[in-house]
Amino acid sequence: MQKILNFCSDIEFYLKIAVSCTIVQQVFYLLLNNIKIDFITQVLLYWLLGSISFYSIGILIEKGIKNNEVLRDKLTARVKKVKNQAFPSFTIRGIITGEIKAFLSALIILYLAPEVHRGNSLLLNLGWFLMRIVAADFCFYVAHRLLHTKFLQKIHLKHHEFRDSSSFVAGHKSLVEYIIVAIADVLPIFIFGYDITQLCAWSVIGNAYNLEGHSSLSIFFIPSDFHDLHHTCFNGNYGIQGFWDRIFNTLNPPTKKPGVMFPVSFIKYITIQSSISNDIEKT
Structure with a gap:
C-alpha cells in the first residue's frame, strides 16, 4: 500500500506540473495567437518571461510568504534543522551576468530546437507537458548525479554552499554547472519540439516549482x-x-507534508495514523 501511495505522490507532482503548464499555455495562446512573432521576438519573450517570473516568484516566497510567521510555520517542509544562513545580497554585476547567460541560453535553444505549432488543444498540450516533465526529470537526474561524482563534484560545490535553502539558491551555480543543467533541461525540447506558447508556460511554471x-x-x-x-x-x-x-535506488526518504494541496500525502498520513491506532488497540 505504501509503495502505491509513494508512486501516486510522484504522479501527483507530474500531473500538477502538466495541468498548471496547460492552463498557463492557454493564456499565452489567447494573447499571442493573432500576433506574428519572429525569431528575435520569441527569444526576447522567452528570456524576459523567464527572468521576470524567476525574480518575482522568488521575492514573493522570500519576502512575502517567509515573512509571514503563520504561513512560514504552516508551510515549512524541512524536518532536519540546519544552521541559518544569510543568502548573499544581489549585486548589479551578478544580475547582469545572470541575464546575459539567460539571454544567450534562450537564443541558442530557440535557434537549435525544432519549432512546431500545436494550437490550443487541451489534450495535446497536456500530453506534451506530461512527457516534458517526466523526460526533464530523468535528464536532470542523470546530470545531477554525475555532478556528485568525484570527477565533477567541484563544479557543483558552489550550489551546495547553502544548506538552509533560499529560493534563489536555485540560480546559485557555477557557469559550467549552469551550462550542464541548461542542456539537461532543454534536451526534451529537441526530442518533442517546441511551440512558443508551450515554452513560455514551461518557463513560468518551471521557475515556480524550482524556486519552491x-x-x-x-x-x-x-x-x-x-x-x-x-x-x-x-x-x-x-x-x-x-x-x-x-x-535507481538513490532515494533518501523524505517526510511528506500532508494537506489539501497534497492529497496523496494526506491519504498516506491518514493510513499511517490508522495503522498506528490499530496496533495500539491490539496491544
Missing part, C-alpha cells in the same frame, strides 16, 4: 523535504522529485 523546491516550503508543487535532504546530506535525491531516485 529550494525554499524549504511546501506551497503547491513540492510535497516534502525531498530537496532539503539533498542539500543537508549532499547525496541521494538527485531528481526533481522522487520518481527516478526510487527507480
Whole structure:
C-alpha cells in the first residue's frame, strides 16, 4: 500500500506540473495567437518571461510568504534543522551576468530546437507537458548525479554552499554547472519540439516549482523535504522529485507534508495514523 501511495505522490507532482503548464499555455495562446512573432521576438519573450517570473516568484516566497510567521510555520517542509544562513545580497554585476547567460541560453535553444505549432488543444498540450516533465526529470537526474561524482563534484560545490535553502539558491551555480543543467533541461525540447506558447508556460511554471523546491516550503508543487535532504546530506535525491531516485535506488526518504494541496500525502498520513491506532488497540 505504501509503495502505491509513494508512486501516486510522484504522479501527483507530474500531473500538477502538466495541468498548471496547460492552463498557463492557454493564456499565452489567447494573447499571442493573432500576433506574428519572429525569431528575435520569441527569444526576447522567452528570456524576459523567464527572468521576470524567476525574480518575482522568488521575492514573493522570500519576502512575502517567509515573512509571514503563520504561513512560514504552516508551510515549512524541512524536518532536519540546519544552521541559518544569510543568502548573499544581489549585486548589479551578478544580475547582469545572470541575464546575459539567460539571454544567450534562450537564443541558442530557440535557434537549435525544432519549432512546431500545436494550437490550443487541451489534450495535446497536456500530453506534451506530461512527457516534458517526466523526460526533464530523468535528464536532470542523470546530470545531477554525475555532478556528485568525484570527477565533477567541484563544479557543483558552489550550489551546495547553502544548506538552509533560499529560493534563489536555485540560480546559485557555477557557469559550467549552469551550462550542464541548461542542456539537461532543454534536451526534451529537441526530442518533442517546441511551440512558443508551450515554452513560455514551461518557463513560468518551471521557475515556480524550482524556486519552491529550494525554499524549504511546501506551497503547491513540492510535497516534502525531498530537496532539503539533498542539500543537508549532499547525496541521494538527485531528481526533481522522487520518481527516478526510487527507480535507481538513490532515494533518501523524505517526510511528506500532508494537506489539501497534497492529497496523496494526506491519504498516506491518514493510513499511517490508522495503522498506528490499530496496533495500539491490539496491544
